[in-house]
Amino acid sequence: MNLENLYLTILWPIRWLVEVVLVSWHWIFSHIGMDPNGGLTWVLSIVGLVVVVRAALIPVFVRQIKNQRKMLEVAPQIKKIQDKYKGKRDQLSREAMSREMMEFYRETGTNPLSSCLPLIIQLPIFGALFAVLNNAQQGHDGVGLLNHQLSQSFGHASLFGFAPLHDSFQSAMNHAGGPVVPVMIVAAVMVALMVASQFYTQLQIMSKNISDETKNSPQFRQQRTLMYFLPFIFLFSGFAFPLGVMFYWLTTNIWTMVQQFLVIRAMPTPGSEAARLREERLAKKREALIAQGKLQVVEPAVEGGEAIVTRVNTQRQQPVSNKRKKKRR
DSSP states (O other): OOHHHHHHHHHHHHHHHHHHHHHHHHHHHHHTTOOTTOHHHHHHHHHHHHHHHHHHTHHHHHHHHHHHHHHHHHHHHHHHHHHHTTTOOSHHHHHHHHHHHHHHHHHHTOOTTGGGHHHHHHHHHHHHHHHHHHHHHTTOOOSSSOOHHHHHHHHHOEETTTEETTOOHHHHHTOTTSOOHHHHHHHHHHHHHHHHHHHHHHHHHHHHSSBHHHHTSHHHHHHHHHHHHHHHHHHHHGGGSOHHHHHHHHHHHHHHHHHHHHHHHHSOOTTBHHHHHHHHHHHHHHHHHHHTTSEEEEOOSSTTOOOEEEEOOOSOOOOOOHHHHHHHO
């Protein structure tokens, strides 16, 4: 068994699940009147696949956010361990630092790799979708619900009537009859959007949701360098992706971007710019409610104490009859 067959065998269960979700969405869109063989129908089915996958990953994302917060809290202790072995390059010192770091992670319940979990979990799905598209392009049936008819439909579906979902920039450029320029343009736009959305997602984290203390650390400088380096990887590798796979990746990038924006706005990292902006928004909202009479400021009973803001009860008091008053007594 060669490596390609081994890879496809490992992906078999995920390919089966991908086909179940993909065909289910295709059935829904076809039964509401869309063209079963249309490229838009299959693109929307891919978007539906993203929605199912990312909704299932929400618990993982919440866990990721909690772990990131823990990592920020324990960052000073981690730096102390690193400073303890600073300048020691011998094997024994490196092993000792590694053991101490692992023990520290175990005691605090933190995991530096958990921030990569959503991406790691999505990679097999990404590979499975690529395999499903590749099989459809070659006229092979799927491993599950993607039967011969659906496989042919998926393999020959075109967006806008001229951009087959199985084509990539690379295949369009090396086409036997000469470069297929319209497909190359669509693929180039998709790659640009994919890279831009990926970069913006990382940028809003690095610029707004990092505390001032963390920004001065060497780890932050490394992450910032990586933020500018990664888009180039996607820029060059994206030209080999089929359009159908790029639609999946772009949609999941947009989901991540919106999800990250909402999380940063509602639960920013303490000490970050996003946290300061949230405090300003809450202060303005509180002042507006006080001006409207919905909140009131209670002055402290003791000099030097802190004023308390309480909500004013605006609910209308219902009148009580004399009979009910007598019953209460």
